[in-house]
Amino acid sequence: MAGILVGVGVGPGDPELLTIKACRALKACDLLVLPAKTKEKCYAYQIAVQAVPQLAEKACLYMDFPMIKDQKALDAQMDQNTKEIISWLNKNENIVFVTIGDPSIYATYHYIYRRVVAQGYEAKIISGIPSFLAVAARLGISLADRDQQIHVIPGSYDTENAKDYPGTRIYMKAGKSLAHLKAGLQREVESGKTLEVYAVANCGMENEKVMIGLDVLEEDAGYLTTVIVK
Amino acid sequence: MAGILVGVGVGPGDPELLTIKACRALKACDLLVLPAKTKEKCYAYQIAVQAVPQLAEKACLYMDFPMIKDQKALDAQMDQNTKEIISWLNKNENIVFVTIGDPSIYATYHYIYRRVVAQGYEAKIISGIPSFLAVAARLGISLADRDQQIHVIPGSYDTENAKDYPGTRIYMKAGKSLAHLKAGLQREVESGKTLEVYAVANCGMENEKVMIGLDVLEEDAGYLTTVIVK
Incomplete structure (x- = not known):
């Protein structure tokens, strides 16, 4: 049985703007994906950990999502990131990918979401305040x-x-x-x-x-x- | 000392899409304004009470917000509703006005908010998922x-x-x-x-x-x- 990937919108900055649904998914997950090199550099993590302090104890995967306009290089990086996430889903880990604002508006999460779903895995989206x-x-x-x-x-x-x-x-x-x-x-x-x-x-x-x-x-x-x- | 008016967005339907901030305001208020004739007919109330069951015990003001395009009749109704809300703020009641979705997108709340602020009272807005x-x-x-x-x-x-x-x-x-x-x-x-x-x-x-x-x-x-x- 494979784990589930959930993209969680954490809102724009105020930790009280997380939804009940976002908090529940954050508390329940086994593994966090942070689109950053460290926790300190990840806005989304910094917002979420104030609302859900238990996040500080969770295992984290740090992933590079370069801000580049070269589509080929971007695709290669996204394929690589997807491969790593799927390797954890195959170990039955439930994963939350944190995203600032909402995951359907200019969010990196969708590049991963589409690939994960296309490969037959379950993935979800939890809205956040833009x-x-x-x-x-x-x-x-x-x-x-x-x-x-x-x-x-x-x-x-x-x-x-x-x-x-x-x-x-x-x-x-x-x-x-x-x-x-x-x-x-x-x-x-x-x-x-x-x-x-x-x-x-x-x-x-x-x-x-x-x-x-x-x-x-x-x-x-x-x-x-x-x-x-x- | 006068009470505060807060417009709370309760999201589109799933009670888990309320924010922590919305739940806190709903729990803390003295009086609810429902833009409907009864609780049963108020979508926003029906969503909110699932997330915050204590709402069932709160005092409610039911207000008519007619869906009309006649600006003069609409203004008169809004003035009347504002007068009633202010009479409760003057009794130091903290009031929450529930609104489906978000209070800044096609929301009746703004008609009241503007009038209350213009008359020198404190009023706030808490975002919701549209x-x-x-x-x-x-x-x-x-x-x-x-x-x-x-x-x-x-x-x-x-x-x-x-x-x-x-x-x-x-x-x-x-x-x-x-x-x-x-x-x-x-x-x-x-x-x-x-x-x-x-x-x-x-x-x-x-x-x-x-x-x-x-x-x-x-x-x-x-x-x-x-x-x-x-």
Whole structure:
């Protein structure tokens, strides 16, 4: 009998934003997969261990998920990681792969999940609170009312095509592209648009930073910065 | 000293998808606001009471939030509801307003939140898992990888302008408009597009129904149906 792989979303930073279901899976597992080189460097682990202190006693597999755009090299690495995870599933270990935010939004977990399922093993997904919801709660804003739309845009890719979307735009993990994004938003304002701009870096963490207004948006606020434009 | 109002997202249906933070707020409150006429008719209450059985003992305020598009009548009703909530805050009652999914996405709570904050009272928001994340987890699909975008579209309004968005489209609470939405998607397929269509009604509830493919999308699947198009 083989073990089961579960991808658990641990939310954006506040350990109290883990779900009951996530806590139960974390407590029950035999082995943790951390997409990092050490526990200290793994945001998801650092969030989860505050909610479930027993994690500190669990065996961990540290895995490299390089942030590269070379598809062939990425595929080879994912195949290798999958092989290692399957070797543990074959020993009947129940494995949890921790992921920041939610496992269905820009999450590395899906690369592994697809491969594991394709090879006939059981794998699951447990939802987590994505950063943009915690940011909206922190700011006290609604992302959409009535007929409004919401658009989620990965901030580290081209963001230009998003400028004409109606409703609310959410730029995630804008990171190094914040200067580019800010310049684009400034051009929109200069062309006569009225924009509400909000940003939160490291929402729910000790180093959380709230920025309201385009002028105060810092260009080096960091990888875990969510920008909301209405 | 006045009490505090907290809007709590209880997720889409599975009581285990409540967060630790939501459970703590529900346990601690003095008074519950239910946007319904009875407990039995309140989805949010029915989900929450399974996670926090102590809710059954709490005092409840039942409030009418009519689904109308007449802004003036809606405003008058919201003003009246706010007045009632404030009368309880003035008695130092800590109040939780339960909301299905997340309180920042198409949630009635924001109408009350804005008014309460504008009148100088303290109010908070606790995020919940929105239906589309639970649906993605249930189906084992990713909503976005790498440079893909996500678009959330209220299914009961005009959905035509969404058909050219790149990436993943999520139609929420399509309800009575499912026939209209299905016809629009069929026209896209006839024009030569390849679409992946997924839908889940009542995700995480006893009467959950999963539909994969445009052909099996039922036109009367119900109000709490989320449609995902990739």
